Amino acid sequence: ILDEADVEDILWELEMSLLESDIAISVSEKIVTDVKQELVGSRKKIGGNTSKIVEDALKKSINDVMSANVFDFDEFIDSHEKPVNIVFVGINGTGKTTSIAKIAHRLKSMNKSVVIAAGDTFRAGAIDQIAVHAERIGVKLIKHQEGGDPAAVVYDAVQYAKAHDSDVVLSDTAGRMHTNVNLMAQLQKICRVSAPDLVLFVDEAVAGNDAVERAEQFNEAVPVDGSILTKTDADSKGGAAISIAYITGKPIVFLGLGQEYEDLKKFDPHWFVDQIFS
Amino acid sequence: MVMDKLSNSLQDALKKLVGAGRIDERTVNDVVKDIQRALLQSDVNVKMVMQLSKSIKERALEEDVPQGMNPREHVIRIVYEELMKIVGEGTDIPLKPQKIMMIGLQGSGKTTTTSKLAHYFQRKGLKPAVICADTFRPGAYQQLKTLCESLNVPFYGEEGNPDAVGIVERGLAEIDKYDVKIIDTAGRHSLENDLIDEMERIHAISSPDYKLLVLDAGIGQQASEQAKAFNDSIGISGVVISKLDGTAKGGGAMSAVAATDSSIAFIGVGETPQDLEKFEADRFISRLLGM
Ligand SMILES: Nc1nc2c(ncn2[C@@H]2O[C@H](COP(=O)(O)OP(=O)(O)OP(=O)(O)O)[C@@H](O)[C@H]2O)c(=O)[nH]1
Ligand SMILES: Nc1nc2c(ncn2[C@@H]2O[C@H](COP(=O)(O)OP(=O)(O)OP(=O)(O)O)[C@@H](O)[C@H]2O)c(=O)[nH]1
Ligand SMILES: [K+]
Ligand SMILES: [Mg+2]
Ligand SMILES: [Mg+2]
Numbered sequence: 195i196l197d198e199a200d201v202e203d204i205l206w207e208l209e210m211s212l213l214e215s216d217i218a219i220s221v222s223e224k225i226v227t228d229v230k231q232e233l234v235g236s237r238k239k240i241g242g243n244t245s246k247i248v249e250d251a252l253k254k255s256i257n258d259v260m261s262a263n264v265f266d267f268d269e270f271i272d273s274h275e276k277p278v279n280i281v282f283v284g285i286n287g288t289g290k291t292t293s294i295a296k297i298a299h300r301l302k303s304m305n306k307s308v309v310i311a312a313g314d315t316f317r318a319g320a321i322d323q324i325a326v327h328a329e330r331i332g333v334k335l336i337k338h339q340e341g342g343d344p345a346a347v348v349y350d351a352v353q354y355a356k357a358h359d360s361d362v363v364l365s366d367t368a369g370r371m372h373t374n375v376n377l378m379a380q381l382q383k384i385c386r387v388s389a390p391d392l393v394l395f396v397d398e399a400v401a402g403n404d405a406v407e408r409a410e411q412f413n414e415a416v417p418v419d420g421s422i423l424t425k426t427d428a429d430s431k432g433g434a435a436i437s438i439a440y441i442t443g444k445p446i447v448f449l450g451l452g453q454e455y456e457d458l459k460k461f462d463p464h465w466f467v468d469q470i471f472s
Numbered sequence: 473m474v475m476d477k478l479s480n481s482l483q484d485a486l487k488k489l490v491g492a493g494r495i496d497e498r499t500v501n502d503v504v505k506d507i508q509r510a511l512l513q514s515d516v517n518v519k520m521v522m523q524l525s526k527s528i529k530e531r532a533l534e535e536d537v538p539q540g541m542n543p544r545e546h547v548i549r550i551v552y553e554e555l556m557k558i559v560g561e562g563t564d565i566p567l568k569p570q571k572i573m574m575i576g577l578q579g580s581g582k583t584t585t586t587s588k589l590a591h592y593f594q595r596k597g598l599k600p601a602v603i604c605a606d607t608f609r610p611g612a613y614q615q616l617k618t619l620c621e622s623l624n625v626p627f628y629g630e631e632g633n634p635d636a637v638g639i640v641e642r643g644l645a646e647i648d649k650y651d652v653k654i655i656d657t658a659g660r661h662s663l664e665n666d667l668i669d670e671m672e673r674i675h676a677i678s679s680p681d682y683k684l685l686v687l688d689a690g691i692g693q694q695a696s697e698q699a700k701a702f703n704d705s706i707g708i709s710g711v712v713i714s715k716l717d718g719t720a721k722g723g724g725a726m727s728a729v730a731a732t733d734s735s736i737a738f739i740g741v742g743e744t745p746q747d748l749e750k751f752e753a754d755r756f757i758s759r760l761l762g763m
Contacts, residue, residue, distance in 0.1 A: 285715070330610075371717055
């Protein structure tokens with residue numbers, strides 16, 4: 195029989211390594227507590243290695259979080275009525291615009307027709323940035339003037355896609371702090387007006403504990419259907435993905451692996467959990 | 473699935489000390505555990521947190537409570553002093569003619585901070601000018617140009633030319649007569665060898681007086697590693713913490729400062745050129761501790 199003392203030290207060490215992988219402390223604690231509850235009082239096989247049992251249990255628990263609601267992006271696109279409108283949201287500088295470019299490139303190579311909405315009308319150079327991407331990839335861009343109403347841009351893009359029988363609309367939005375009430379209200383308006391089929395929350399692998407707070411606030415405001423974790427090339431552990439999946443209860447859809455269009459990967463929970471424990 | 477918000481305020485932890493007449497080991501252990509949690513939650517490097525909590529504990533138990541102070545004040549002072557040792561008073565960028573090079577990870581806030589600094593020097597009566605050496609990110613040129621135009625700050629860039637080093641060389645000649653020359657560079661991380669190499673060449677050709685690393689307040693455990701790599705490569709003179717207007721606490725940036733023996737110059741608290749503040753250690757530490 196395993197008692198608390200048996201597992202405590204091992205779990206403490208594992209928790210430290212979870213924290214070093216950037217899984218937020220609130221989430222690590224919750225996962226570790228659950229594992230402890232599950233293990234204490236359970237019977238271990240004669241000759242079983244306690245360390246191994248504890249680590250396996252923890253691994254399984256994280257795997258469960260990450261495998262819940264697996265999401266097949268391609269299937270989603272194929273099974274929804276055209277045009278599929280996808281809105282990308284998140285705080286400043288996480289990689290929304292670049293992820294849109296990568297996904298447009300991916301869809302295009304799968305022979306889907308794509309329309310991009312330049313919904314960041316706020317940040318200097320934002321429209322130019324996405325216009326360069328759209329041109330390089332060769333997809334239609336719907337844009338208004340800088341300072342325009344982003345909801346109107348997204349709405350126009352959806353109308354254009356309907357009129358032209360396009361498959362997918364990818365709508366960019368300006369980065370915003372989850373604490374900015376006005377900007378969060380603007381995001382709600384964008385979603386109200388354009389009725390997206392999918393809202394993807396974009397955050398970065400280098401993020402620490404704040405990932406929890408942001409994910410929670412964005413999920414409350416819009417809510418989100420899934421997330422993208424970018425910049426995993428800068429931080430291969432990327433425990434932020436676990437914080438975000440845990441807090442939102444929604445799947446991680448893609449990983450960003452660099453700044454090129456090909457640097458996008460479908461999320462694979464098993465591969466990911468192995469990374470964390472490697 | 474919304475998790476219960478755990479109370480992580482250090483205030484709660486320190487309340488435990490108010491009633492305590494003298495400081496016993498158990499109370500200190502309790503309090504140190506709460507401090508540990510607050511620091512981890514703020515993204516302070518895990519190993520650093522363990523070291524810090526060890527010295528806080530030792531000092532709290534060994535040092536006598538000074539006259540006129542209660543145990544709570546005594547422990548707060550120790551925590552504060554230990555954190556002060558790490559963050560220090562901050563870097564004061566002098567108000568004089570100089571060259572500043574902006575560096576950092578992708579999306580950390582370099583370009584925005586460039587415009588904030590230009591505005592800052594302008595307000596102080598100096599004449600800034602800006603060079604765009606980001607030849608990589610689509611729209612980077614337009615972004616900085618638009619920001620500079622809105623501030624009436626001279627801007628040099630060569631749209632479409634990928635040769636960042638050449639741009640900096642020509643740009644510096646072009647803006648020679650201005651007081652403060654700020655060079656914005658592309659985002660990069662420690663594993664991108666070509667980009668690190670490019671940064672070293674820009675550094676060599678411009679010999680900046682200040683190399684400011686811009687770190688997102690929300691960066692986690694990677695902060696120290698990344699900062700070390702930038703420091704090893706060209707040396708860091710100071711750190712700017714961006715995006716402190718959200719809920720992130722900046723413990724990653726603090727760890728980066730510790731790992732590179734540098735200090736913090738400014739904080740960014742919004743997206744406009746006005747949203748720059750001088751770093752204040754007191755306020756930063758209070759926030760870090762969740763107070
Ligand atoms: N290394 C790396 N860089 C990335 C990745 N994704 C995006 N970036 C870079 O991160 C920076 C910011 O990306 P953007 O796509 O502009 O981010 P954003 O969320 O749209 O930013 P805002 O619109 O300003 O909020 C750019 O320099 C991108 O090239 C990634 O997966 N890896
Ligand atoms: N809320 C807030 N947003 C900020 C702050 N500083 C920068 N930003 C935003 O963060 C995003 C990225 O900022 P940039 O200045 O483009 O970052 P960068 O480091 O130049 O990015 P790359 O050149 O792609 O590496 C933009 O949306 C900025 O408006 C800040 O202090 N607060
Ligand atoms: K960032
Ligand atoms: Mg963007
Ligand atoms: Mg930039």
